[in-house]
Amino acid sequence: MNVVIAENAGFCFGVKRATEELESAIEKKRRGERIYTLGTLIHNETYNKGLSERGVEVTSIDEIPDIARSASEQSPVTVFVRAHGIPIEDEDVLRAWSQKNEYFTYRDCTCPFVKKIHKIAKNNSSPDNYFLLLGSAKHPEVVGIMSYFSHDKAVIGSSEELRALLESKEGEKIEKKTPILAAQTTQNLLEWKKTQEILKNLCTNALIFDTICSVTELRQTEAEALSSECDAMIVIGGRESSNTAKLYSICKRNCPQTFWIERPDELSGCNLITSAHTKVGIAAGASTPSGVIQEVYKTMSEMNENFAELFDATEIKTLNTGETVTGIVTSVTDAELYLDLGAQVTGFIKAEQITDDSSVKLTEMYKPGDEIEAFVIRVSDIEGFAELSKKRVDSDKNWQKIADAAESGAVVTGKVVDVVKGGVSVLVDSNRVFVPASQTGVPKDESLDTIKGKEVSLKIIELKGKRAVGSIRIVEREERRAREEAFWASMEEGKIFTGAVKSMTSYGAFVDLGGVDGMVHKSELSWKPIATPANVLEIGQVIEVFVKSFDAEKKRISLGYKKDCDNPWYIFTSKYAVGDVASVKIVNMMPFGAFAEIVDGVDGLIHISQIAQEKIGKPADVLELGQVVDAKIIAIDEENHKVSLSIRALLDEAQATAEAMPEEAVVEEAAEEAVVEEAVAEEAVAEEAPATDAE
Numbered sequence: 001m002n003v004v005i006a007e008n009a010g011f012c013f014g015v016k017r018a019t020e021e022l023e024s025a026i027e028k029k030r031r032g033e034r035i036y037t038l039g040t041l042i043h044n045e046t047y048n049k050g051l052s053e054r055g056v057e058v059t060s061i062d063e064i065p066d067i068a069r070s071a072s073e074q075s076p077v078t079v080f081v082r083a084h085g086i087p088i089e090d091e092d093v094l095r096a097w098s099q100k101n102e103y104f105t106y107r108d109c110t111c112p113f114v115k116k117i118h119k120i121a122k123n124n125s126s127p128d129n130y131f132l133l134l135g136s137a138k139h140p141e142v143v144g145i146m147s148y149f150s151h152d153k154a155v156i157g158s159s160e161e162l163r164a165l166l167e168s169k170e171g172e173k174i175e176k177k178t179p180i181l182a183a184q185t186t187q188n189l190l191e192w193k194k195t196q197e198i199l200k201n202l203c204t205n206a207l208i209f210d211t212i213c214s215v216t217e218l219r220q221t222e223a224e225a226l227s228s229e230c231d232a233m234i235v236i237g238g239r240e241s242s243n244t245a246k247l248y249s250i251c252k253r254n255c256p257q258t259f260w261i262e263r264p265d266e267l268s269g270c271n272l273i274t275s276a277h278t279k280v281g282i283a284a285g286a287s288t289p290s291g292v293i294q295e296v297y298k299t300m301s302e303m304n305e306n307f308a309e310l311f312d313a314t315e316i317k318t319l320n321t322g323e324t325v326t327g328i329v330t331s332v333t334d335a336e337l338y339l340d341l342g343a344q345v346t347g348f349i350k351a352e353q354i355t356d357d358s359s360v361k362l363t364e365m366y367k368p369g370d371e372i373e374a375f376v377i378r379v380s381d382i383e384g385f386a387e388l389s390k391k392r393v394d395s396d397k398n399w400q401k402i403a404d405a406a407e408s409g410a411v412v413t414g415k416v417v418d419v420v421k422g423g424v425s426v427l428v429d430s431n432r433v434f435v436p437a438s439q440t441g442v443p444k445d446e447s448l449d450t451i452k453g454k455e456v457s458l459k460i461i462e463l464k465g466k467r468a469v470g471s472i473r474i475v476e477r478e479e480r481r482a483r484e485e486a487f488w489a490s491m492e493e494g495k496i497f498t499g500a501v502k503s504m505t506s507y508g509a510f511v512d513l514g515g516v517d518g519m520v521h522k523s524e525l526s527w528k529p530i531a532t533p534a535n536v537l538e539i540g541q542v543i544e545v546f547v548k549s550f551d552a553e554k555k556r557i558s559l560g561y562k563k564d565c566d567n568p569w570y571i572f573t574s575k576y577a578v579g580d581v582a583s584v585k586i587v588n589m590m591p592f593g594a595f596a597e598i599v600d601g602v603d604g605l606i607h608i609s610q611i612a613q614e615k616i617g618k619p620a621d622v623l624e625l626g627q628v629v630d631a632k633i634i635a636i637d638e639e640n641h642k643v644s645l646s647i648r649a650l651l652d653e654a655q656a657t658a659e660a661m662p663e664e665a666v667v668e669e670a671a672e673e674a675v676v677e678e679a680v681a682e683e684a685v686a687e688e689a690p691a692t693d694a695e
Contacts, residue, residue, distance in 0.1 A: 002279045002280070003280050003281075003282065003297060003300050004226065004230070004279065004280070004281050004282065005281075005282045005293065005297060006219070006222045006223060006226055006281065006282065006283045006284070007222060008215060008218050008219045008222055009219070009236075009282060009283055009284035009288070009293055014083050014110075014111025014112060014113060014114065014185075014213070014286075015042050015083050015111070015286050015287055017083075017109065017111070017112075018041055018042065018080070018082070018083040018109035018111070019041065019042065019047075019289075021080070021107060021109055022035075022037070022041060022051070022056070022080050022109070025078060025080070025107075026054055026055075026056065029055075032074050032075045032076070033075070033076050033077075033078070034057070034067075034071075034075060034076070034077045034078070035055065035056050035057070035077075035078050035080070036056070036057050036058070036059045036067065036077065036078070036079045036080070037051070037056060037057075037058050037059070037079070037080045037082060038059060038060070038061065038064075038079055038080065038081050038082060038086060038090070038094075038106075039058065039060070039082045039084075039086070039140060040058055040082065041080060041082050041083065041109070042082070042083055042238075042286075042287040043237070043238040043240040043241035043242070043244070043285075043287045044237070044238040044241070044262070044287040044288060044289070044292075045238055045239070045240075045262060046238075046262060046263050046289075046292060047287070047289055047292075059079070061086075061090045061093060064079070064093055064094065064097060065093075065097065067079075067104070068097035068098075068100070068101055068104040069101070071101050071103040071104040072103055073103060075103075076103040076104070076105075077103065077104050077105070078105050078106065078107065079094065079104075079105070079106040079107070080106070080107050080109050081094070081106060081107065081108045081109050081110055082109065082110075082140065083109055083110065083111045083114070084110070084111070084114065084139070084140040084141040084144065085110035085111070085114045085115070085118065085140070085141060085144040085145070086110070086140075086144050087143060087144050087147035088118075088122075088144075088147045088148050089147060091108075094106040110144075111185065111213075113185045113211070113213045114141055114144070114145070114185055116211065117145050117182055117185070117209075117211045118144070118145060118148045119148075120180070120182055120209050120211070121145055121146070121148035121149040121180075121182070122148040122149070124149070124180045124207070125148065125149045125150045125151060126151060127151050127152075128177055128178060129151065129152075129177055129178045129179075129180050130151075130152045130153065130154075130173065130174045130177040130178070130179050130180065131146075131149040131151070131152070131153040131154075131180045131182075132153070132154055132156060132162065132174075132179055132180065132181045132182075132199070133145060133146060133153070133154075133155050133156070133181075133182055133183065133184065134156055134157075134158075134162075134181070134182070134183040134184060134187050134191070134192060134195050135155055135156075135157070135183060135184030135187060135242075136155075136157065136184065136242055137155040137157065139184065139242055141184055141185065141186075141242075142155055142184055145182075145184075149180075152173060152174075152177065154170070156195070158191055158195075159191055159194035159195040159197075159198055162195050162198050162199065163198050166198070166199075166202050166203075171202075174203065175202075175203065178205050178206070178207060179199060179203045179205070179206040179207070180206075180207050180209070181195070181196070181199055181206055181207070181208045181209065182208075182209045182211045183195075183210075183211050183212050184211075184212075184242065185211060185212060185213040185216060185243075186212070186213065186216050186242045186243035186246060186286065187212050187216075187246070188220065188246050188249070188250070189212065189217055189220055189221075192212055196208055213286075215286070216243055216286070219243070219247065219283070219286070220246065220247065220250055222283070223235075223247045223250045223251050223283045224250050224254065226251075226281040226283065227250065227251035227252075227253075227254040227255040227258065227281060227283075228254045228255070229279065229281075230255055230279045230280060230281040231255070231257060231279050231280065232255065232257040232258070232259070232279075232280045232281075233251040233252075233255045233257070233258040233259070233280070233281045233282075233283065234258075234259055234261060234267070234280065234281070234282045234283070234296065234300070235247050235248045235251055235258060235259070235260045235261070235283050235284070235285070236261055236262070236282065236283070236284040236285065236288045236292060236293060236296055237260070237262065237284055237285025237286075237287060237288050238262055238285065238287050238288075239260075239262060241285045241286070241287050243285045243286045243287075244260070244284075244285030244286075244287070244288070247283050247284075247285060248260045251281075251283060252333070255281075256348070256385075257338075257346070259330075259331050260331075261296070263292070264292065264295045264296045264298075264299045266368075267296065267299055267300065280300065282296060282297060282300075319341065319343050319345060319376055319379050319386050320376065320379065321376050321377065321378060321379055322375075322376060323375075323376045324373060324374070324375055324376070324393055325341055325347070325373070325374060325376060325388070326371060326372070326373050326374075327339030327340055327341040327342075327347045327371070327372055327374065327388075328340045328369065328370070328371055328372075329366050329367065329368050329369060329370040329371075329372060330346075330368055331368065332362055332363050332366050332367060332368065333362065333363065334351065334361050334362050334363050335350070335351055335362075336348050336349060336350050336351060336362070337349045337354070337362060337366060337372070339372060339374070339388070341386065343386070345379060345380070345385055345386045346385055346386070347374065347385075347386045347387075347388050348385060348386070348387060348388065349372070349374055349387075349388045349389065349390055350387075352391075353377070353387075353388065353389040353390060353391050353392070354390045354391055355391065355427075355430075356391070356417050356418075356425075356427050356432065357415065357417055357427060358417075359453075372390055373390070373393050374388035374389060374390045374392075374393055375388060375389045375390075375392035375393050375396075376388060377389050377392075391430055394429070394430035395430050395431050397430075398428075398429035398430050398431055399431055399466065401429050402428065402429070402431050402433070402460060402463075402468050403463065405459070405460050406460035406461075406462075406463050406468070409459060410459075411457050411458070411459055411475055412428050412429075412433075412457070412458060412459070412460065412470075413428070413455060413456065413457050413458075414426040414427050414428035414429070414433060414455070414456060414458065415427050415453070415454070415455050415456075416451050416452050416453060416454050416456055417432075417452075417453075418452070419448045419449055419452055420434070422436060422437060423435050423436040423437045423439070423440065423448070424437075424440060424448055424451065424452070426456060426458060426470060426472075428458075428468075428470075431468065432468075433458065433460065433468045433469070433470040434467065434468070434469050434470070435458060435469070435470045435471065435472055436469070436471075438473070439461075439470070439471035439472060439473045439474070440472050440473065441472050441473045441476045451472075456472050457472070457475045458470040458471055458472045458474075458475055459471055459474050459475055461474070480515060483514075483515050484515060484516060487513070487514065487515065487516050488516075488552045488555075491547065491550055491552065491557075492547065493547050493548065493549060493550070494546055494547060495546065495547045496544060496545070496546045497511070497513045497514070497518070497544070497545055497546070497547070497559075498542060498543070498544050498545075499511040499512045499513045499514065499518075499542065499543070499545065500512050500540055500541065500542050500543075501537050501538065501539055501540060501541045501542075501543065502517060502539075503539065504532075504533045504534060504537065504539065505533075506522075506532055507521060507522055508520055508521040508522050508524075508525075508533060509522075509525070509533040509537050511543065511545055511559060513545075513557070516555070516557070517557075518545065518547070518550075518557035518558070518559040519556075519557065519558060519559060520533075520545060520559040520560070520561045521558070524548070524559070524560050524561050524562055525537065525561050525562060526562060527562055527566060527567055527568050527601055528568075528601055543561065544561075545559040545560060545561050546559065546560050547559060547560075548560045568599055568600060568601025568602045569601075569602055569641050571599050571600075571601075571602075572598060572599050572602040572643075573636070573638075575599065576598065576633055577633070577636070578633055578634065578635060578636055579632070579633065579634075580632070580633050581630055581631070581632050581633075581650065582598050582630070582631060582633060582645075583628055583629070583630055584596035584597060584598050584604065584628070584629060584630075584631050584645065585597045585626065585627070585628050586623050586624065586625055586626060586627045586628075586629065587603060587625070587626075588603075588625075589618075589619045589620055589623065589625065590619070591608075591618060592607065592608055593605050593606050593607040593608045593610070593611070593619060594606045594608075594611065594619040594623050596629070596631060596645060598633075598643060598645075602641075602643065603643070604631070604633070604642075604643035604644065604645040605642070605643070605644055605645065606619075606631060606645045606646065606647060607644070607646075609648070610634070610644075610645065610646035610647060610648045610649065611623065611647050611648060612647070612648060612651070613648055613651050613652065613655070629647060630647070630650060631645040631646060631647050631650070632645065632646050632647075632649040632650050633645060634646045634649060
């Protein structure tokens with residue numbers, strides 16, 4: 001192997017500046033002094049682990065107040081701000097505490113290129129502007145940058161995201177303002193150029209700032225060229241590093257045999273020994289120390305020296321199309337897997353040859369070292385690759401399960417992965433089962449897309465060679481029948497249900513009791529006569545009902561809704577008895593008497609002979625509709641729910657009481673009333689008389 005290191009691999013200016021400043025502080029650290037980094041200084045797990053071993057602790061902005069308070073002359077504290085920078089509000093916290101406590105200090109190690117974008121965002125922060133940043137929304141650098149712009153803003157992950165944003169409703173707001181466009185320092189150059197073109201075409205007044213780090217540009221250009229001429233590429237950098245991810249993407253596009261590692265010991269999983277690579281390139285992200293790069297180079301050189309010996313000592317297998325082989329995963333991306341097959345060729349499996357579910361992420365399913373059995377689709381000794389299919393092996397293994405289910409009538413489960421012509425495709429144990437539209441259970445007027453992505457249960461109703469046809473509808477029907485049988489088995493009069501009103505007719509309402517409907521007659525909805533159920537209920541309203549009667553054979557259920565405790569007659573009899581006096585309202589008048597409401601829903605009759613002491617021609621001679629009067633309950637007919645009232649009884653009682661009083665009491669009462677009237681009259685005269693000089 002000829003191993004070539006990219007000229008600009010490793011620490012960029014900003015990262016190198018931050019690490020050198022921290023290294024200097026560690027060397028000068030005195031006893032009792034504490035050193036922290038606000039978040040990890042750079043995106044490199046190996047380097048950060050080394051800092052931890054040397055006593056440097058990682059902290060968060062939430063912990064700063066406690067740390068700052070604890071700083072003292074014997075135990076001073078220095079906090080280093082990471083190269084990616086921090087939000088403006090976090091910097092305000094650090095500044096405030098450094099002013100409060102002289103033994104608490106912080107050093108801003110933010111990359112100058114990032115600081116430049118902070119300044120652009122802050123200087124252009126205006127209600128008349130709209131700030132757009134091309135970058136990863138959750139990346140620390142992006143979070144910090146966005147905090148410096150206080151008005152309308154958005155982070156866009158790609159040129160297509162910008163196009164979608166401009167074409168959305170938010171785009172109308174952007175057009176009315178001046179768009180300000182900048183980019184995360186490590187953005188892909190090609191994507192940045194596309195983004196600029198889209199904005200220029202749609203917004204002629206846009207202000208565009210080229211903020212991609214010059215070293216990032218150079219590093220990406222080198223990676224593009226090097227990966228185009230190499231048989232394999234090693235990209236070194238932290239898994240959280242944005243710029244390393246972009247280098248990997250660039251190299252992978254040009255060189256399929258590209259491996260992303262973070263430490264030299266990960267080289268063993270890259271299949272470089274058993275594959276005949278003549279030229280291998282090394283690229284490294286901005287957070288990769290030069291020492292790590294050199295160690296990787298040294299390891300690869302040692303591998304190169306021993307390659308011939310290892311090659312001769314290894315029993316090389318010969319692969320043939322159609323075979324089933326077992327390999328060890330050496331590299332994983334969401335697009336494909338690479339396997340060591342113990343042969344002269346490297347095995348690879350595309351995502352579509354692993355699963356039909358496009359939402360599945362291979363990086364979450366597999367890791368280097370996993371063992372996979374796969375079917376050989378194609379072998380190319382010239383290219384050094386063998387294209388494999390795991391799906392083919394899984395399909396063969398699991399097809400027997402499908403055949404057994406078809407024979408036994410067992411229920412299988414799967415995920416609806418596609419809507420196809422005439423139905424849907426369900427993935428069951430790596431096999432596609434076709435379900436006709438009529439067997440999906442989806443109503444004709446609804447789209448089959450409503451079940452796409454859902455887990456469903458089905459039965460295999462037909463096998464045609466290696467093609468299976470299933471039915472979701474049969475399972476749903478069987479489940480519905482089972483529910484109905486259980487429902488009727490537990491049915492009893494008086495049982496209470498809570499259900500939604502499903503439909504209404506002129507004579508009643510139908511309530512869903514859980515897959516089975518019951519009917520409430522309108523006479524059961526209210527203690528008062530109603531014209532239609534709609535006077536009481538609404539479609540979709542959830543109500544509590546009880547079973548009055550049912551016929552399991554005819555599948556009919558009669559429900560009750562109104563309760564005895566709400567019965568107006570019950571309310572009346574619990575409140576009043578014969579002889580009680582009630583305030584009643586005149587609601588109707590007939591020639592023979594007047595009807596008066598005692599409580600809501602219960603009226604009593606005041607016969608014409610019970611209205612006044614003297615004989616009257618008709619009730620209207622004394623009473624008016626709506627008039628409230630006191631009446632005595634003189635009779636209650638429990639059987640027919642009728643009440644007799646009397647105003648005259650109260651008048652007779654009042655008269656009898658007055659006649660029973662002694663004459664002296666009557667005279668004395670009249671005299672007292674006269675005195676009161678005279679006093680009131682004198683007081684009124686005094687108030688109206690004009691004031692005199694004497695007064």
